[in-house]
Amino acid sequence: MISKFLEFCIRERMVIVLASIGLIAFGWYSTKSVPIDAIPNVGENQVIVLTEWPGRSPKDIEDQITYPLSIALQAVPGSKSVRGKSMFGFSFVQVTFADRVDLYWARSRVAEQLTTAAGSLPDDVVPTLAPDAT
Numbered sequence: 400m401i402s403k404f405l406e407f408c409i410r411e412r413m414v415i416v417l418a419s420i421g422l423i424a425f426g427w428y429s430t431k432s433v434p435i436d437a438i439p440n441v442g443e444n445q446v447i448v449l450t451e452w453p454g455r456s457p458k459d460i461e462d463q464i465t466y467p468l469s470i471a472l473q474a475v476p477g478s479k480s481v482r483g484k485s486m487f488g489f490s491f492v493q494v495t496f497a498d499r500v501d502l503y504w505a506r507s508r509v510a511e512q513l514t515t516a517a518g519s520l521p522d523d524v525v526p527t528l529a530p531d532a533t
Contacts, residue, residue, distance in 0.1 A: 444496040446509045447529035448472070452521065453488045460485040463521055468492045471516035475508045490526075502531065 465483040
């Protein structure tokens with residue numbers, strides 16, 4: 400099989416030269432069209448909402464903060480998933496977005512939804528957006 404291939408390469412030199420030139424041209428074009436970033440985007444687009452309510456048990460945090468925020472944030476357009484975690488005096492809600500969604504657009508939609516959801520939270524609780532870490 401290899402001997403037949405080598406015989407073909409020797410007989411049809413022009414075909415091999417043209418194929419080689421074509422591959423080199425394709426490789427050069429590919430290197431020019433691939434975007435290059437200093438730090439490529441390898442993570443998911445996510446927005447994190449942090450809420451403190453000192454001195455409260457995780458059960459209270461879950462019932463009065465994490466669950467209402469999770470339900471409200473599911474209405475944000477483009478969100479793939481909403482996950483929450485409750486700890487002593489602290490709530491953490493993570494909203495993950497599809498890759499096509501702009502991160503800053505997503506943050507503004509989450510901020511809008513937080514102003515709506517703030518009415519269902521206890522009076523001394525203020526949810527905040529975590530810094531952009533993606």
